[in-house]
Amino acid sequence: MSAPFQIFTARVLPANLQFDVEGDLTLLEAADMGRVQLPSSCRNGTCRTCMCQLVSGEVTYTVEWPGLSAEEKAEGLVLPCVARPLTDVVLVQAAATAG
Numbered sequence: 597m598s599a600p601f602q603i604f605t606a607r608v609l610p611a612n613l614q615f616d617v618e619g620d621l622t623l624l625e626a627a628d629m630g631r632v633q634l635p636s637s638c639r640n641g642t643c644r645t646c647m648c649q650l651v652s653g654e655v656t657y658t659v660e661w662p663g664l665s666a667e668e669k670a671e672g673l674v675l676p677c678v679a680r681p682l683t684d685v686v687l688v689q690a691a692a693t694a695g
Contacts, residue, residue, distance in 0.1 A: 601618055601619035601620075602618075603616050603617065603618050604616070604617045604653075604681040604682075604683060604684050604685065605617070605684045605685075606623055606626065606627070606681060606684070606685045606686075606687065607684075607685070607686045607687070608627070608632060608634065608648075608686075608687050608688075608689060609651070609686065609687065609688045609689075610688065610689075611689075613632045614630075614632075615627055615629070615630030615631075615632045616630065617680070617681050620680060621680070622658060622676060622677060622678060622679060622680055623655070623674075623676035623677075623679050623680070623681060623685070623687070624636055624639065624646055624676040624677040624679075627676065634646050634648070634676055634689070635689070636676075636677055638677070639677045639678075640659070640677065640678065641657070641658075641659050641662035641663050641675050641677060641678035642663045643663070644663050644664075644675065646675055646676045646677045647664075647673055647674070647675055647690040648673070648674055648675075648676055648687040648688060648689055648690055649671075649672055649673060649674075649687065649688040649690060650672045650673070650674045650685060650686075650687060651672070651686040651687065651688055652684075652685065652686045653681060653682070653683040653684055653685030653686060654681070654682040654683045654685070655674050655679040655680060655681055655682060655685065656679070656680050656682055657675075657678050657679055657680070658678045658679075658680060659678050662675045662678050662679070663675060673690070674687070
């Protein structure tokens with residue numbers, strides 16, 4: 597018997613928006629379903645439009661090598677279009693951290 601899908605909560609700062617991520621949805625797919633707008637373009641981990649800072653929580657990727665360098669991953673940057681949460685997560689939109 598397979599385990600039931602887990603539901604995780606994602607919060608996006610600085611707007612303090614929140615949405616649930618069910619099953620095998622990516623963060624971006626779940627945000628769209630929850631009517632939370634995150635910037636996006638390619639949806640396959642290459643354009644980097646959706647890049648966010650992961651403040652807390654853990655993610656895994658749907659692709660083997662998302663468009664992030666090892667340094668960016670170490671800094672906690674994530675691509676919500678190809679990231680699935682393993683825990684509840686808190687993200688900061690990259691545009692909000694620039695400048």
